[in-house]
Amino acid sequence: MRGLPLETEGANLGAMMSDEAARRKVFSPARLGGLELRNRIVKTATYEGMSPGGVPSDALICHHRDLAAGGVGMTTVAYCAVSPNGRTFEQQMYMREEILPKLRELTDAVHAEGAAASIQLGHCGYFSRNTELPRRCSLGPTFRLNEYGLMSGVPFARAMREADIAQVTEEFATAAAKAVLAGFDAVELHLGHGYLLSQFLCPATNHRRDAWGGSLDNRLRLPLAVLGRVRERVGSDFPILCKTNLRDGFRGGLELNESVEVARRLEAGGVDAIVLSGGFTSRTPFYLFRGASPLKEMIEVEHNPLQKLSLRLFGRRAIREYPFKEMFFLDEARVVRSAVKVPLVLLGGILSLDNLETAMREGFDFVAMGRALIADPDLINRMARGEVTRSRCISCNKCVAEMDRNGVRCVL
Numbered sequence: 122m123r124g125l126p127l128e129t130e131g132a133n134l135g136a137m138m139s140d141e142a143a144r145r146k147v148f149s150p151a152r153l154g155g156l157e158l159r160n161r162i163v164k165t166a167t168y169e170g171m172s173p174g175g176v177p178s179d180a181l182i183c184h185h186r187d188l189a190a191g192g193v194g195m196t197t198v199a200y201c202a203v204s205p206n207g208r209t210f211e212q213q214m215y216m217r218e219e220i221l222p223k224l225r226e227l228t229d230a231v232h233a234e235g236a237a238a239s240i241q242l243g244h245c246g247y248f249s250r251n252t253e254l255p256r257r258c259s260l261g262p263t264f265r266l267n268e269y270g271l272m273s274g275v276p277f278a279r280a281m282r283e284a285d286i287a288q289v290t291e292e293f294a295t296a297a298a299k300a301v302l303a304g305f306d307a308v309e310l311h312l313g314h315g316y317l318l319s320q321f322l323c324p325a326t327n328h329r330r331d332a333w334g335g336s337l338d339n340r341l342r343l344p345l346a347v348l349g350r351v352r353e354r355v356g357s358d359f360p361i362l363c364k365t366n367l368r369d370g371f372r373g374g375l376e377l378n379e380s381v382e383v384a385r386r387l388e389a390g391g392v393d394a395i396v397l398s399g400g401f402t403s404r405t406p407f408y409l410f411r412g413a414s415p416l417k418e419m420i421e422v423e424h425n426p427l428q429k430l431s432l433r434l435f436g437r438r439a440i441r442e443y444p445f446k447e448m449f450f451l452d453e454a455r456v457v458r459s460a461v462k463v464p465l466v467l468l469g470g471i472l473s474l475d476n477l478e479t480a481m482r483e484g485f486d487f488v489a490m491g492r493a494l495i496a497d498p499d500l501i502n503r504m505a506r507g508e509v510t511r512s513r514c515i516s517c518n519k520c521v522a523e524m525d526r527n528g529v530r531c532v533l
């Protein structure tokens with residue numbers, strides 16, 4: 122393989138793997154740091170909307186138990202903030218002592234079904250409409266107008282000071298340590314989708330002139346500090362995943378050449394796996410999912426009257442649609458695959474057994490699925506038994522609105 126351009130090396134190796142071998146690989150146990158998963162399929166984080174008052178409910182436990190019983194190797198509890206001020210909205214779960222017993226119930230239920238449990242830890246940065254924020258001001262790399270919070274009375278984000286940066290770094294580490302106590306088998310640090318760590322990485326939202334902004338080295342400083350501090354707290358064996366962006370999806374955002382470097386630096390920083398995603402919730406929300414934008418349903422479930430009006434008036438223009446394609450991140454993810462050795466998780470429009478096999482042939486270590494498993498929580502077992510070969514998900518994205526109605530679910 123020496124001498125081949127890096128991009129084609131993985132594809133050539135993959136071509137040598139038979140369908141049968143690729144299928145066996147998907148359903149065979151695999152190591153993730155110090156953990157063994159029963160197969161290579163991860164339920165990716167999809168915000169559940171099942172934590173009223175920020176407290177995990179029985180519905181949340183059932184949701185993850187069903188996914189575990191349905192055959193995934195690992196399920197991921199979504200979008201848990203590392204602190205009250207890291208929440209996008211008031212109902213979001215944030216890591217704290219009081220919720221540990223409920224989280225322990227969740228991890229016990231998942232383990233009883235033979236799967237592992239991970240929890241996604243994040244900080245929203247400026248992207249917040251949380252009216253409980255001190256002085257109703259969110260935090261970001263740089264002072265800015267917060268369009269998302271405007272209608273809820275959180276109009277600005279202030280630039281983080283050194284002390285804020287140190288505090289947030291510590292909050293990630295403390296939240297991860299609590300996740301260990303709650304029985305989670307892994308933590309996923311959210312470095313993508315336009316939340317705080319992604320805002321630091323993104324040239325368009327980080328205009329700092331100090332050590333935390335400017336060059337990629339500087340923009341990476343906070344994500345790497347968080348990874349390092351979390352590692353110190355959870356120990357060398359405990360799996361840490363990072364969810365990163367391949368592209369932010371708008372001009373001036375993070376592009377593939379830099380995201381390859383981000384992956385290299387995370388690898389050097391000791392991450393156990395990288396989940397490759399893309400999109401920036403405040404700018405390109407549907408770049409994350411692709412497919413239809415359920416504007417009508419989003420307007421229906423919006424509680425804030427001003428926000429509702431603004432969605433009615435400007436929603437169509439503000440929320441751009443991206444056509445759905447199976448395995449929509451594969452081309453870009455392949456470039457990262459050729460640049461690093463660290464385990465990679467392929468994500469985005471994975472719907473069928475054929476997609477899972479392709480991911481293995483392309484050299485990815487794991488696959489992550491969101492909507493396909495919202496539609497069919499038992500998809501993996503049914504695929505393994507040869508009963509079905511693809512999910513019934515049609516990428517209508519109505520599940521996205523459902524998370525703000527009564528909890529995420531498939532409407533089909």
Ligand SMILES: Cc1cc2nc3c(=O)[nH]c(=O)nc-3n(C[C@H](O)[C@H](O)[C@H](O)COP(=O)(O)O)c2cc1C
Nearest residue numbers: 165166167168199200409469470490491492520521
């Ligand atoms: C209803 C819904 C909620 C989501 N919430 C989150 C989230 O909390 N955190 C996150 O990183 N991604 C979130 N995503 C994005 C998914 O993790 C995933 O990146 C995206 O759906 C593409 O994967 P898929 O094609 O398998 O659905 C969400 C997606 C959906 C559909």
